Amino acid sequence: MKMPWVSGAVYGVVLLAGLYYVFAGLGEPHPLRVFGFVAAIAVLFVLDAVERSHAVWFLVARLVLFSVVVALDESSLSRVLFVLVPFAAYLTFGRTAGLVLGGLCVSLLVVSFTVWVPGWYRDANYVSDVLMFSLGLILAVAMADVAVRERRAAAKIAELSAAAERSRLARDIHDSLGHHLTAISIQLEKASAFTSRDPSVAARALADARESVAHALEDVRTSVSTLRTGQNLTAALASLDVAVEVDGDEPDLDRATVTALYRAAQEAITNARRHGQAETVSVVVTFGLADIRLVVSDNGRGFRLGESHNGFGLLGLKERAALVGGSVTVDSAPGSGTRVAVTVPRS
Known part of the structure; x- marks a missing residue:
């Protein structure tokens, strides 16, 4: 040596x-x-x-x-x-x-x-x-x-960096592609169910599936460019195709914070559509003096807290928030929808 x-x-x-x-x-x-x-x-x-x-x-x-x-x-x-x-x-x-x-x-x-x-x-x-x-x-x-x-x-x-990178890639694949694949799966099932009963609805579902594929490709580009270079959370959330409400002026955020909040919103939306069968989903982000709070609410079927409904998605969401010193709270009940709140320090 x-x-x-x-x-x-x-x-x-x-x-x-x-x-x-x-x-x-x-x-x-x-x-x-x-x-x-x-x-x-x-x-x-x-x-x-x-x-x-x-x-x-x-x-x-x-x-x-x-x-x-x-x-x-x-x-x-x-x-x-x-x-x-x-x-x-x-x-x-x-x-x-x-x-x-x-x-x-x-x-x-x-x-x-x-x-x-x-x-x-x-x-x-x-x-x-x-x-x-x-x-x-x-x-x-x-x-x-x-x-x-x-x-x-x-x-x-x-060694730890490699492990963290593997976990990050796993979360990115799950949160990003999983979100769009869920939408595509729902639309294809809808097309299959209405092929014989209402061809026009089936055709629209196939068109929506194609649109979801385009969104998936766009999301990949967003992950590479917007989150890596722009560090603009508001612009990133606008690509999620849900109602987004912003309270306060967005400060200069580091990439890790933007990524954590963006993926948290994406994962919560995916869960609302996949498990909650929600018709409407909304996102509210508040830029406070000490912290940033992101809340995703849906009108889905909800679930009992404490039951094993969280899955890998919410686990990954909590891991992401923890990496930037944040926390996650989930409020849900059967028939009352779900509300996921993510809070991270502004610094």
Whole structure:
């Protein structure tokens, strides 16, 4: 797995520090040694750019190159490269690998000082090197942990977004096409029933069915254009072919609010015609100071509240309203029609 920009930043700092040490006269310059130092860091940059898979081999290659850079660097400042070892291991293999390799790097530094610098633990400079190196390792592991958590959170968000999009598409298909298919079904049944008894009525029913098909196509265009770009609720409701009363001036509404209210009206109208067998349906939308209230009323046969008549339609309607912080109330009784009210915050 490729490491984030952190590795490139560390390579750049090590390169500048090593070259500064040489050209500032802090050490004795050796052209071949300097060339090898620069070339090894260049290979590290290339390694980060081309890495695609086989993470173990890339990690081993980095370790080898880190060792080469440290051996060629007269300033010994390039030891900081080994901070990237637990960082890369944490990102690639997990927390345990990162912590183990971090502890191993500190141990190797202490062992190297013990072998080549007897009594190093009494020298403040070497003790400071160990402490700063350990601090760098801690910060590197912490950054890797944040990166892993962010990656997991992004994956979870993507998963939830996909689920929400699937639910949205299901609601759109049900609310939009379901509304028109219900009307078409009723008109075709009417045509079938009156074919022999009254051909003129049957012909009119077929004409109405064709008109409903045209409305279905228009509704698809409305969903794509009006709701997505115009965000105009009043214009969207006018396409529902029912009496619409508007109280107040429509404010600038976001797409989610317009979609929720439009689909709520569409679903309530579909239920009134499909289940309530309503002859008249009306829509009243009130733009208040604090909220927006949409009420769909019909003169259908109604139903007893609490009975399982709501179906998927009203469930989807409530889900839509909840997505924009709204609520839904249903008032109905047998023989008294149905009244569906949707209230959403104006903001």
